Amino acid sequence: MSELLHRIKIFVFQHSAREPQYLLLRGAQRMESFWGPLQGNIGFGEKLETAIHREVLDETGVLKPLDLIDLDMPMHVSFGDEDIIEWTYGFKTLPPARPLRLDPRWSEFKWVEFSAAYPLLELDVDRAAFMRLHTLLRAA
DSSP: OOEEEEEEEEEEEEEOSSSEEEEEEEETTGGGOOEEOEEEEOOTTOOHHHHHHHHHHHHHOOOOOSEEEEOOOOEEEEETTEEEEEEEEEEEOOOOSSOOOOOTTEEEEEEEOHHHHGGGOOSHHHHHHHHHHHHHHHHO
């Protein structure tokens, strides 16, 4: 019997004068980590939107979104007896009034434009979701 886990990936962004700025995080493992979006688990019985707000607040200190964008890209992966479904969202916020309060599982962060952020993403699924978000923002 397999266990079904739900996870979320959240691309936090803000609009500057020219282009959206995206928040990329690097895991605390340093040598084995890479840049990517905020991510976390969805608790048992927790709604997606509630989990997104909780993760962003817990991991960065950002309180609430100006806009939440479902990227409509759920991904299903099986690892042995675990089935994982990842839900990917965009999370628009205002530029922070104070420095981000990173959870200890993150070693560093940066706000970058698309052209600088895209090459830093190592996972193809992150690149595809990031491209979709950026395309949606440019079309709006």
